[in-house]
Amino acid sequence: MSPVTQSFRGKELKPSESLKIDAFSVRIADIKGVELDRLHALSLSVGWPHRAEDWQFLRETGQGLVALDEIGRVLGSAMWFGHGASFATVGMVITSPRLQTLGAAQWLMKRVFDNIPGRDLRLNATRAARRLYLSLDFHPEKTVYQCQGSARVPTAGSPTEERGDVRTLDASDIPAAVALDAAAFGVRRTALIEKLFAHSLGYGLFDGNKLTAFALCRPFGRGHVVGPVVAESDADAVAIVRPHVADHSGTFLRVDTHMDSGEFAAFLSHAGMPVFDTVLTMSMGKRISDFAAGGPVMPKTYALASQTLG
Template sequence: MRPSDSLNVDAFATRVDDIRDVELERLHALSISVGWPHRAEDWRFVLELGKGIVALDEIGRVIGSAMWFTHGADFATIGMVITLPRLQTNGTAQWLMQHALTELAGRDLRLNATRAARRLYRSLNFQPEKTVFQCQGTVRLTGDGLDTAVNGQVVPLERKDLPAVIASDAAAFGVQRDILAERLFEQSTGYGLFRDGVLAAFALCRPFGRGHVIGPVVAANDDDAIAVVRPHIAAHDGMFLRLDTHFSTGDFATLLSQSGLPVYDTVLTMSLGKRLADFVPSGPAPLVTYGLVSQTLG
């Protein structure tokens, strides 16, 4: 049953509206109110890629949001689920999520939940999968791990490499995200690891939040992931950098911590429908997502 388009919150009526009908500045103010680092430009990027809704009070103030990003006919990620701090326990977020789930009926879903939101998502039957480690900080080059040998050739990615990037991302993520990859390519610097002319790993880096974010990063092992992330770390010495990963141990995680990117926070990847394991391809040395595009986009 579709949820009501209005809700009484704190003795005042709240209504739902299309997120694209709200001025960018008001959405940006909402994310600032909960301490999220998104710039207006980051909001503009997700608005171009996805759909969503907002909760508005009686005088049109934005008090909550939820977005979703579809890939093909059967899959979507959910993100930008925000409510004003004073409203986080009164049902507004659940009301917004019920609207989103109605729009996404029949799809397999994935999201990354903050600690505060996990109870909500569990109540909606989302299942926990993996911890995401938000690694960030000001890059400091120590030399450790920056000059190790590479099995292959690491070179800047060019437009002609986009089809291989899309295919590699699909193999690691489990779903083809061609439109997202194309948009990321437009605003990112990328490095690819090639062996005999074949793309073995890649990493993109773009402006985001307080500085830049590396992601996605796709590779079959730590060594390959390190090979394509190192150039981005070297290019941002003394600058703020972020990378969201499911890896907290191993050589890849060590490179991040030694480069000034310790774990700042964690979120939990959760799914509704197919589980993460259902998306893993069979075969030796499968490609793995070492770095997320973002917590919103997966």
């Protein structure tokens, strides 16, 4: 008998050239104790654009967990970003291809729930992750349109008349930006807006000395991302995003928005940022509409800070 065969009930069996083993040990660790290059490798493994610097910004802004195998390789991650005692956004929920069919993402999400019990939660789900979040009792809310491309200032048409003066923002404008963002997003995000100001260039629309709209832009992924964008109208949103487009003309620019029609959506397309992909905003607990403030004219979030941050 050949040395590479075995006999079973009189039949010769040739062993398989590979052996699949599903059972291996995974442990949880704090994301802040993991080297950035290992987190970067995880996001690269699923085709996400985050740089090591983007991971560092998120670690400084929120909290998170990673799943490690027996030799310390990062196989999964999940983060949360708290705003007050009763609300958080969830993001950077990633599992390596090795674990995607083994329930690792659900396991990580349940560890997140253990750390922020009782909070209203909001996240943005990829198509592949929607079934997971539905199984965890998240509810669909709004589509997010990921608009990106090589930026260019639109030549067709003329800018709508602005209801004020557009100028750059500085640290003295943070309190007004926090108030506008809270009115639009529904939750006061003071620490996040302060952090974004430190890493961004901002333009604001002013009525006299009153800030009525703003847009921040910072390095991210393949180039820059514009967000958050908060304004009362499409025309105002266009007025504060247009300078960012001019600043980055000919380079990669991205905007994540819920707007699928109207002047702002058309502007993004004409500015070289057509829709590239979509994700779905989902919530657990209070719905987005439950956070809306009353009033005849209220600011709206025209662009997210990012899909992770909301």
